[in-house]
Amino acid sequence: MLTRVGERVVAGVVFRKEGQKMELKWFLWKGRKLEIKKTTYVWRERDGRELIRRFVVTDGKDLYELSYRQEGLMWFLEAVETDG
Amino acid sequence: MDRVVMYIDMDAYFASVEQASRPYLRGKPVAVVGSGKRTVIVASSYEAKRFGIKTGMTKGEAIRKLPSLVFVEGRNNKYVDTCVRIHEILLRYTPEVEICSIDEFFADLTGSLLLFPSPADVAVAVKREIGEQFGITCSVGIAPNKLVAKIAGELGKPDGLVAVEKDDVERFMEGLPVESIPGIGRKMGAALKALGITLCRELRDFPVSVLRRRFGIWGDYLSFMARGIDPFRAQDPGGLPKSIGHSMTFEKNIGDRMMIRARLLELSEMVARRLRKEKVVAKGFSLTLRYPDFTTFTKRITLPFYAPGGRMIYETVTALLDSVRLKDAVRLLGVSAFNVRRFAANPSLFGGLDREERLWRAVDDVNDAFGECSLHPATTLLCARRHWVISPAYRPHKSYPYRRQ
Numbered sequence: 001m002l003t004r005v006g007e008r009v010v011a012g013v014v015f016r017k018e019g020q021k022m023e024l025k026w027f028l029w030k031g032r033k034l035e036i037k038k039t040t041y042v043w044r045e046r047d048g049r050e051l052i053r054r055f056v057v058t059d060g061k062d063l064y065e066l067s068y069r070q071e072g073l074m075w076f077l078e079a080v081e082t083d084g
Numbered sequence: 085m086d087r088v089v090m091y092i093d094m095d096a097y098f099a100s101v102e103q104a105s106r107p108y109l110r111g112k113p114v115a116v117v118g119s120g121k122r123t124v125i126v127a128s129s130y131e132a133k134r135f136g137i138k139t140g141m142t143k144g145e146a147i148r149k150l151p152s153l154v155f156v157e158g159r160n161n162k163y164v165d166t167c168v169r170i171h172e173i174l175l176r177y178t179p180e181v182e183i184c185s186i187d188e189f190f191a192d193l194t195g196s197l198l199l200f201p202s203p204a205d206v207a208v209a210v211k212r213e214i215g216e217q218f219g220i221t222c223s224v225g226i227a228p229n230k231l232v233a234k235i236a237g238e239l240g241k242p243d244g245l246v247a248v249e250k251d252d253v254e255r256f257m258e259g260l261p262v263e264s265i266p267g268i269g270r271k272m273g274a275a276l277k278a279l280g281i282t283l284c285r286e287l288r289d290f291p292v293s294v295l296r297r298r299f300g301i302w303g304d305y306l307s308f309m310a311r312g313i314d315p316f317r318a319q320d321p322g323g324l325p326k327s328i329g330h331s332m333t334f335e336k337n338i339g340d341r342m343m344i345r346a347r348l349l350e351l352s353e354m355v356a357r358r359l360r361k362e363k364v365v366a367k368g369f370s371l372t373l374r375y376p377d378f379t380t381f382t383k384r385i386t387l388p389f390y391a392p393g394g395r396m397i398y399e400t401v402t403a404l405l406d407s408v409r410l411k412d413a414v415r416l417l418g419v420s421a422f423n424v425r426r427f428a429a430n431p432s433l434f435g436g437l438d439r440e441e442r443l444w445r446a447v448d449d450v451n452d453a454f455g456e457c458s459l460h461p462a463t464t465l466l467c468a469r470r471h472w473v474i475s476p477a478y479r480p481h482k483s484y485p486y487r488r489q
């Protein structure tokens with residue numbers, strides 16, 4: 001089931017390859033720290049002038065879609081998807 | 085040096101991307117649909133195809149066929165960005181890459197073979213990179229020309245790699261059904277069958293004069309293609325599109341003529357933008373309407389001149405609309421342009437392009453930089469923002485924003 005969230009979150013990221021690749025490690029949501037096991041998909045989008053990077057990640061249980069807005073250096077949890 | 089062309093086609097592209105993003109969908113029958121209630125299937129996974137799920141089916145039809153089918157909403161940006169990145173991968177092997185649809189590419193490897201041991205090595209490397217980066221598979225065909233490369237690629241689906249050497253082309257073609265030749269559809273297939281032709285070998289051995297009498301110039305093309313010779317090689321590689329069109333299905337049927345006109349303006353601008361991108365102009369236009377009971381009809385008109393832009397297209401299709409007595413609200417509208425020719429900038433009397441032309445160029449530039457529909461005619465605000473899944477024929481514009489800076 002897909003649930004839209006759209007909340008700002010704090011995230012831990014490792015930058016690799018001179019900023020070419022961002023690896024999401026964890027994020028804080030609802031007072032919990034969610035450790036990311038795997039990034040399943042990454043893509044880029046444009047919103048007007050702004051570049052948005054989108055990440056689908058999993059903590060081993062559920063899927064989370066996060067977005068990173070380059071302009072304000074902000075992370076958002078866009079949606080949570082639970083199996084079934 | 086002999087020419088070597090590689091054809092790369094993603095397997096069940098949109099569905100594979102969704103399965104890669106959502107591991108729980110892997111191995112399951114998946115159909116990608118638009119976000120509306122009335123959307124149709126735009127792509128399906130191999131697990132779904134096996135049960136007869138096809139592109140264009142409505143959700144209802146598909147569920148009846150396969151109750152366990154999982155629907156996922158398509159995300160255009162995801163597929164476009166992946167296409168751009170696959171293009172970037174290919175460009176590392178050769179500068180001559182042609183994007184022929186959102187998930188198909190031709191890469192001319194002729195000049196790259198000094199750097200790589202063999203075309204098959206390039207194919208294996210490309211397949212591995214695409215697999216590692218996106219978690220999807222693709223099928224590759226390698227041959228002396230685009231025609232045979234594409235046929236070989238299709239033959240290996242899914243996850244295949246089929247290479248045809250120059251000397252093997254004729255033998256490779258012989259046993260294939262004529263329908264494996266791109267461009268031979270069900271209709272042409274049936275016409276050939278009436279002549280007793282079902283295999284490429286039979287088509288090859290058939291007298292060209294008879295084919296020509298039956299199909300015109302296509303008769304000659306068919307005879308060439310059956311031998312694995314690409315008759316379009318000598319032509320402009322891009323070729324002229326036969327027609328360029330857009331259509332949309334609405335969440336709610338539209339009965340109000342003003343709303344229909346607003347949609348037509350939107351569609352006309354979309355078509356005009358595509359015409360500008362392809363650098364062509366058209367003089368034939370058509371309007372397609374579909375009623376809630378699915379009866380569909382199309383009205384066409386050919387103008388005595390090539391229409392310069394969206395406004396003219398809009399005026400032409402609204403004139404077509406006015407000539408129709410609507411018997412009900414409509415669920416789908418489509419606008420397309422045909423009878424196209426290359427656009428040659430026609431310097432007006434005072435030099436340069438005319439005002440309207442310049443305006444639309446500027447609008448195109450803004451939309452290229454800031455994303456589709458950043459700037460659009462105010463009348464189209466009447467249309468609630470809709471989300472439709474991109475057509476597989478879509479090609480990202482060359483100056484796609486990511487490649488700008």
Ligand SMILES: [Mg+2]
Pocket residue numbers: 093094095096097187
């Ligand atoms: Mg494909």
